[in-house]
Amino acid sequence: MIKEMKLLFAVVAVGALTLSGCASTIQYGDAGSAKPISKDFGSSDLQQIAEAMVDSMITFPPMVELTSTQRPVVSVDKVKNKTMQHIDTESITDSVRSRLLRSGKFRFVDRTTDAQTVEELKSQQESGLVDKKNAVQFGQQLGAEFLLTANFSEIRQQAGNTTDVYYKFTMSLKNLKTGILEWSDEKEIRKVFTRGTFGG
Amino acid sequence: MKKNNGIVISGIAAISAVVILGLAGCSTTAGIEATGKAAWDEQGARILEKNVVFNSIGLKWDLQILDLRSVLVGNIMKVQATLRSKDKDTLSFQYRFEWYDAGGLEINSGAGSWKPVMLNGSETKNIQAVAPDQRAKEFKLEIREPDK
Incomplete structure (x- = not known):
């Protein structure tokens, strides 16, 4: 009987130790993790969109030709957010802009810091x-040759326990002189959420 | 004594089950690492030196890398990996690309994000990626099972 008790105690102790390894803790996570936490727009969605847009733009044949001899100056427009969520869309365009800049193919003007520049x-x-000799004069900045515009939309469908969310991000590069769209592409993301029988 | 033996065996089984479950709940899979390095053959044609390493037996059962290719778009490296599912069911994976310069140093170290990919039963699918800039001469494709 004592032996059995000891054994039971050992099983409980090992079980408790093992489970405590998975108890609530706080730790650093992977910033590039693709684990979907909810059906809402998440960090992985942002990274996927930014990478897809940049990869498409810098490998589009007319863009390859254009950027082989010069680094065009681009301005970034605000994203038209047509989703039902509050999303920091500037964060998406910031990621796209950083990647494009680091590719060494494009240069950007930043309208958001104009007030500080004037000051x-x-x-x-x-x-x-x-010193007047090296003070920067007004009216010497380069104007953008291209405008990067974007649309972000969402289609949400719900049936029973399942919610299906479809996101579509469309980006275009407009030639400001001619008004022609030189490049455009879209990235689609689908998330399916199934509510469990228990819990939220 | 016989009864005690039975208890001991079931006890050991219970402990092992708890330990295995506990470890499985917290573990991550190492997955597949496929590397490609741009090189030149005797004729001066561009070739890709490939190497695929399977770190996970589960993934080796499920997935096959049929092909790795790379081209230069302008002066930027673009790569394609062809994956084939060996399973009849739909499988989900995550993949990411890392890029290295001619000296073998990683470009934008740690900036690569995991991307989800879904393969239907026995499906063959291509995944593509473009290097961050013209310095990239070598890449590493990592594939793993999704986070639990």
Whole structure:
């Protein structure tokens, strides 16, 4: 009887130790993880979209030809978010812009920091602190030749316990001089959520 | 004594089951690593030196890498891997590409993100990727089972 008790105790102890290995903890995760947590837009979706757009744009034959001799100047427009979610779409275009810049094929103008630029130039011109010879003059910046625009939409369907969410991100590169769309591509993501019998 | 033996055996079985379950719940799979390196043959034609390593027996059962190819688009390396499912059911995997320069140093180290890929029963599918910039001369494709 004592032997049995000892054995039972041992099983319980090993079980408790093993389970405690999986108890709640906090730790660093992989920033590139593709584990879907919910049907909502997530970090992996953002990375997939950004990579797909950049890969498509820099390998599109007319773009390869264009960027073989020059690094075109591009401006990034705000994404039209037509999904039912609050998404920081600037974060998507920031990722796209960084990747394009690092590819060494494109250059960008950043309209979001214009106010700070004007303030800095004003201070250089008017404060009297900066040597006139190397103070940056107004009206010397390069204008963008291309505009990068994007649309983000979502179709959500629900039947019983299953919710199906379809995301579509469309991006286009518009030639500002001619108005022609030089490149466009889309990335689709589908997420299917099935509610379990127990729990939320 | 016979009765005690039975208890001991079932006890050991119970302990092993708990340990295996516990480990399985926390473990991650190592998966498949396929590397390709751009090189030139005697005629000066561009070739790809390939190497595929299976770290997971489960994935070796499920998946086959039929082909690895690479081309230069402009001056940027583009690669394609052809995967074939050996299973009858639909399988999900994750993959990512890492890129290395001529010196073997990783470009944008740690920036690669995992991407999901789904293969229907016995399906052959291509996955493609484009290098981050013109420095890339070598790539490593990693495939693993999805996070649990």
